Amino acid sequence: MTAGKRTHSAGYARAALRGRTRQRGLTLFGLLFWALAIGFGAYLVIRVFPTVNEYLTIKSTVEKIAAQQPPTVAEVRAAFDRQKEVEYSITSISGKDLEVTKENDRVVVGFAYDKLIPIYGSVYILVKYEGRSK
Structure with a gap:
């Protein structure tokens, strides 16, 4: 009876060893690497998103003004400056730009501007935005 138990437990040991060699997973260092990489990517997205929002606001404002077909350049610029006062997110350009x-x-109506986004200390990301009405 004891021989049967030994054989039985030896079979479990061999199965455990076979299963162990087939196991795959993520190490602690791998987990830390991916956590840092995903965290840094999320940080960049959070820093860049407000500038993308501003660009989309400027683009829609320019589209709206161009659709009204103002007769002079001065009226286009004045209409943009009026809309800029309403839209709090437009800070990078004005009507004269x-x-x-x-x-x-x-x-x-076209526009182009650069936006420097501070990341850490003296490290910045430069994003160049440009657009024009249809």
Whole structure:
């Protein structure tokens, strides 16, 4: 009876060893690496998101103004400055930074600006935004 128990327990030991060699997983250092990488990526997204929001607000404002087809460049710039007072998120450009042209008898309003995003100390990300009305 004891021989059967030994064989039985030896079988479990061999199965455990076979199972152990097949196990795969993430080490503590691997887990820390991925946690840091994902955390840094999330930090960058949080820092960049407000500038993307500002760009989308500027683009929609420019689209709205161009759709009204103002007759002069001064009116385009004044309309943008009025809208800038309403939209609290527009801080990077003003009406004087707009490029106003006419294409096929339609007013086209363009803009371009750079945004420096501080990351840590003297480390920055430079994002270049540009757009124009349709």
